[in-house]
Amino acid sequence: MRKTITAILLIFHLFALPNIVLAQCNEYTKKECIPQLTPYTFNGQLNNAVLSEGETAELQLTFYKDQEYRILVEGEDALGKIQFQLFDTDYNLLYDNADEGHTKLWDFMVESTDDFVIRILIPEDKQKAQIESGCVSILIGFRAFGSRTIFK
Structure with a gap:
């Protein structure tokens, strides 16, 4: 009987824990990150993940002509400075935030x-004994007209 209860609890934790962590990440994104897109309009897609030091993630998105965009990549403090890069679909590097102080x-x-492809790189801190992990949000805002940088 005790083994059955232990097995049921283990199965519950295996299925429930990822959902709890993802829900916390969604709340972090909604409360801490979406307001930072102002004055741009949030495109409505919650792109977030729990990442650990040394991990990389990619997201492919379509950007449309005559729209100005804002990319926001925000992570929890434990992750340090997060690097993000923008590539075309042939993986030609178009932008790297490391060139601008990890903005x-x-x-x-x-x-x-x-x-386009957005690549997120979480730095590895070799000084720490334990690998940190945390929520990383990749949000897109848009507005019509105007530009800062134009790509062909």
Whole structure:
């Protein structure tokens, strides 16, 4: 009987824990990150994940002509400075926030509608004994007209 109860609890934790962590990440994104897109309009897609030091994640998105965009990549403090890069679909590097002091916001405009890849890199802190993990949010805001940087 005791083994059955232990097995049931173990199965519950295996299925419930990822949902609890994801729900906390969604709340972090809604409360801490979405307001930072102002004056841009949030596109409505919650792109977030729990990542650990040394991990990389990618997200492919379509950006449309005649829209100005703001990319926000925000992570919990335990993760340190997060690097993000923008590539075209052939993986030609178009932008790297490491060149601008690891800024978490970047505004740009595309010359024509196209797909792009955003790569997120979580730095590894070799000074720490334990690997940290935390929520990372990748949010997109948009508005019509104006530009900071234009890509063909």
